[in-house]
Amino acid sequence: MRGSRRQTIVDVAQRAGVSKSTAARALSNAPEISTETRKKVLEAAQALGYERNHLAVGMRSGRSGMLGLVIPDIANPFWAEVARGAQDRAEIHGRALLIFSSDWSVERERVHLTSVRQARVEGIILNRVAERQQDSRLADMPMVMIGSSAALFPDMDNVGSNIEQGVRLAAEYLRNRGHLQPCLIVGPRQRLAHSRFMHAVGGYYGAYGITPDNLIVEESDYTPESGEAAMGRILDRAPKRPLAVLAVSDLIGLGAMMATRRRGLDCPRDVSIIGFDGIQASSFSTPGLTAVQKPSRAIGATSVDMLIDQIEGRNDEARSISLSCKLIERGSVSDLVRAAQVEVA
16 A cells, blocks of 8 residues: 555564564574574564565675676576576575676676676676676675686686587487588687587597598577578588588577578488577477587576575685586487488398
8 A cells, every 4th residue: 555654574573472683583594593483473574565675684784685697698598597597596595686687798797797796795696708807896705607708717616517528418419320520500709618619529529530620610699590690601511411510509509490491401301400508499499409408507506506605604615516418309310320221221
């Protein structure tokens, strides 16, 4: 109702039959508060519609109860899943999560980092867009780095996907189906993710006497439209059919499917495509996009756990965690080996 008085911690304490300080500690999940008392306080707060003023609490205690997450593109389903994993885990820890999307802009990242500091967050989880740019203002804050750029900050906690293991999964899957030298669609050359992916490719195929220079490689932004354009360039350069394409993200892989279809070609009969992310949308294409699934939610959840450890003073040494990927088989890769066996038979 307009003009109605906002409920306070005093109102909650009176309804629960406890002191103001006990009510405040119960709402802060203080360990010395009994389960029965905490339950009474929470029920009172819910009945009154009481909401804590996190900023006021933070000014008194030095802790805001908020964490910051700065990621490159919240519209990309992979990063949305990372955010979801972080949000769910932050809730378990009794924290709120402020999420910012830099849209791969160095300037926007700078503005967002300023905003999260001004919001008095307890710590920040960050996928750095300005990869090679140090920022002394961040040195005094608990922070966890995520994504490929984390490798540039070995003195900070970081968590990400095991790209080398993921590339090996994709390459072996293709090789076992007779695709010995796939074409590649990779991310922008200036980003560390590009060199890391290419290094993993070289590490796998080098054992077979194949270097990245022997492969057709096209660059793409992390969008279906850019992936479609890159696939068009590959089809112009590699007229021989069938061929296989390993795309560095599912959105790029889905764009490659569109380009294949526009050329009147069939996936997977003429062109086999494998993605890298494992987003849910890839299961809805026709055919479904076979992909290496990165542990997006686990990255978000693990980064929050690491950040809370820093905030609570439970860890003094930088840790680096690399989470395993898995392959999701759908229908976008043909089996040339089986097809040849059928022909012979």
